Amino acid sequence: MSRAVFVDASAWIAITNRRDDYHFVAQELYRELLAGKTPLFTTTWVAYEALSLIKSRMGLKKTLELWGVLNNQRLVKLVRVSRIMEKAGLKIFFDYQDKTWGVVDCISIATMRLLNCRRAFAFDEHFREAGRQSGLEILP
Structure with missing residues (x-):
């Protein structure tokens, strides 16, 4: 999965919400990744995190559109x-006591x-910080 890109909730929200500060950057990168057949x-x-935020900010119609994607x-x-992913994530969460990273991040x-993916598409600063500290490439 080395070519693959993990997409964080912050990217899904930016792709979906025209009012998001990162919408146009997110749309452009998303189109590039799809055009390049990047997994x-x-x-x-x-x-679920992205769906919850989209529903509260934009309503059910946009939520259903994102769910379709x-x-x-x-x-x-x-x-x-x-359970293995959850356990490994909770270890990171509790090991970095000085950080305010969320459990989902x-x-x-x-x-x-675990899936040997080194690239992530995200705008959330906590995710970006955790990713950089883990040696990941954060897009854009």
Whole structure:
């Protein structure tokens, strides 16, 4: 999965929400990744986080549109968080006591490690910091 790109909730939100500060950058990168047939994946937990935020900010219609994208296997692989991923993510969460990284971000980093993915598409500063500290390439 070395060519693959993990897509964080912050990127899904930016892609979906025209009012997001990163919308145009996110749209451009998303189109480039799709055009280049770059494998994209995200976890169920990230999907649920993005769906919750989109529903509260933009309503059900946009939420259903995003859910359609997340379930389109030609566009993105939706990875169910396993107990192994959860355990590895919680280890990161508790090991970095001085950080304010969220549990979902830590599980995302652990999932990327377990799937040998080195690149992530994200705008969230906590995710970006955790990713850089883990030696990941953060797009854009």
